[in-house]
Amino acid sequence: MKKLLNCISIMSLLVLTACGGATVINPEKNAVDFTIEGGEEKVDVKADGTWNVKECPEWVTAEIQDSILVIKTARNETGAVREGDIVLAGKGQVQAAIKVTQAAKCTRINPETDKVEFEKEGGTQTVRIDTDGSPQVEAPEGFTATYAGGVLTINAPANEEGAKNGEIKLTGDDQSATIAVTQKGNICPKCNGTGKVKCSKCGGQGEYFSEAYMSVFGCSKCGGGGQLEKPGSSEEDWYDYGFHKGSGKMKCPQCGGSGH
């Protein structure tokens, strides 16, 4: 019985080979779109026999790899949308067509999100971009971004400094889109990243009064100095011994003024 089956399979194979041309040709899709950049598309073709490429636009190459038709185009430099048909032919008049269209310029850049956030440890994130072009990518300092095949890959190294943020710009012809990127960082909790805190000597006043000397002193801890002395005799005249007020703020003792 097995022998018989084998016989039949070999026979049918022979029949197919002998008869050659397919009586049914069924590509999985009847239209293929290329961006201005061109590229490669594969179309699976179901058929009950052999078939070949009968017609093909001169700006398209179509190559048969077993049951798959590999369609390739180069960048469209013509400035206009171009389209044409690839015609597959089987036995006799049996044919199937695949329409090929190539865009002349980028008509849309639509990121799936307009905001990406990184933890301070950094890492890689991807954003799908719906576009018919090949957008140019510009990333802000501290981030890198590359576009390939409908996906934007954004990279942020670990951030040991303060929080970072910026905008990634995608441009193609007269289309553009932006994605905001942020990354958490190390921020000093004592000064909230400013690097400065209220002066502990003058309480932020920049000067202080000393009962012992009946004088006002410029706070030396926050950049002031000198002395204003009020003599007991006259209400009007203060003696100014190089008095100048301090800023009232001093370097954050926790972060040493760096803010992180």
Ligand SMILES: [Zn+2]
């Ligand atoms: Zn002070």
Ligand SMILES: [Zn+2]
């Ligand atoms: Zn601090």
